[in-house]
Amino acid sequence: MPRVKLSRFRVRQPEPDALAAYMLAYPGYELHFQPETLTPITAEALFGHACPLVIDFGCGRGDFLIGLAQEQPDACFVGIDFHQKSLWDAVNKASAAGVTNVRFLHGDIRRMLKLAPDGSVSEAYMLFPPPYLKPSKLYKDPLPEDTLREIARLLAPGAPFHFVTDSAEYFDAKRDLIGESGWFEIASTSQGFEGGKTYFQQFWEKRNIESRRLEAHRTHTPLPPHSEV
Ligand SMILES: C[S@@+](CC[C@H](N)C(=O)[O-])C[C@H]1O[C@@H](n2cnc3c(N)ncnc32)[C@H](O)[C@@H]1O
Incomplete structure (x- = not known):
């Protein structure tokens, strides 16, 4: 079966406070030339406290990760994706659900993992x-x-x-x-x-x-x- 494009869907741009609470940008230029200006991928930097960190690489529209975050309130969940519209959808859902232990990072998985310290992640998907x-x-x-x-x-x-x-x-x-x-x-x-x-x-x-x-x-x-x- 040929691959199908599922990235065409309607999404509302999240409110500024929801974007500020849930989404961080990791643009290619900064990742390459000024990585020190970007937020480290650590529990402390992203959530403000120590907690087991779980990462979903290519989280898409976030449903799976938000579900995990609701099931495991003591852990912290990070979704990474470079498709902005999918992350906007994820942010809208996280905001509506009121979860506080999830963040969405907008960037290319292959370029940004250097911002996470060795041995700092407890589970990955x-x-x-x-x-x-x-x-x-x-x-x-x-x-x-x-x-x-x-x-x-x-x-x-x-x-x-x-x-x-x-x-x-x-x-x-x-x-x-x-x-x-x-x-x-x-x-x-x-x-x-x-x-x-x-x-x-x-x-x-x-x-x-x-x-x-x-x-x-x-x-x-x-x-x-x-x-x-
Ligand atoms: C087929 S979707 C799967 C989404 C979700 N994991 C699911 O199962 O519903 C693949 C996702 O990976 C993301 N993706 C692919 N390559 C990526 C990369 N290099 N960096 C960040 N995201 C990537 C795409 O934007 C897309 O949202």
């Missing part, structure tokens, strides 16, 4: 990332090896990384990358219908497409020297 595998599109892949390395760096030893996709080919490629990296141990893999836990999972399940899921745990293996992407 990447759910239904766009499955770019063709050589001509690889520059858009949200999970190249350098980014996986950054995710490994910021996860605490033993912390889980949940990866879910509708694409069999993308799943196989990333399972091999994650499993062979030495930075993660794959704890489980599964395939099936899960009841539409995210917006995109609902979309694919309605079309009778199963999800492929893996949970990997950060090992104690040290990382190789960092190479800037």
Whole structure:
């Protein structure tokens, strides 16, 4: 089935106070030239206090993350996405729900993780990332090896990384990358219908497409020297 564009939807620009409360921008220029001017990706900087930090890479419209934030009020939840309209929708929902333990960071996952300290994240998700595998599109892949390395760096030893996709080919490629990296141990893999836990999972399940899921745990293996992407 050809990929479909689901980014065309109507959304109201959030009120300024909701944007100020929930959303932070990480523009490419500052990330490259002046990263010290941006808010660090830490619980203290984003929430004002220490708390277990959970990150959703490519959080989209935020429903999944807001649900987790409501279930786990003592943890802090960070969604990262570069699609502004999706994050506006997420901010509107978070504001309407009145959750205080969620933030949305507007920027490119592959450029901003250097703002998170080593071992500072207790759990991470990447759910239904766009499955770019063709050589001509690889520059858009949200999970190249350098980014996986950054995710490994910021996860605490033993912390889980949940990866879910509708694409069999993308799943196989990333399972091999994650499993062979030495930075993660794959704890489980599964395939099936899960009841539409995210917006995109609902979309694919309605079309009778199963999800492929893996949970990997950060090992104690040290990382190789960092190479800037
Ligand atoms: C198919 S959607 C999935 C959204 C959500 N996780 C879900 O399951 O409903 C993929 C999301 O990843 C975001 N994305 C893709 N590449 C990204 C990148 N390099 N940096 C930030 N966000 C990215 C897209 O903007 C989009 O919102």
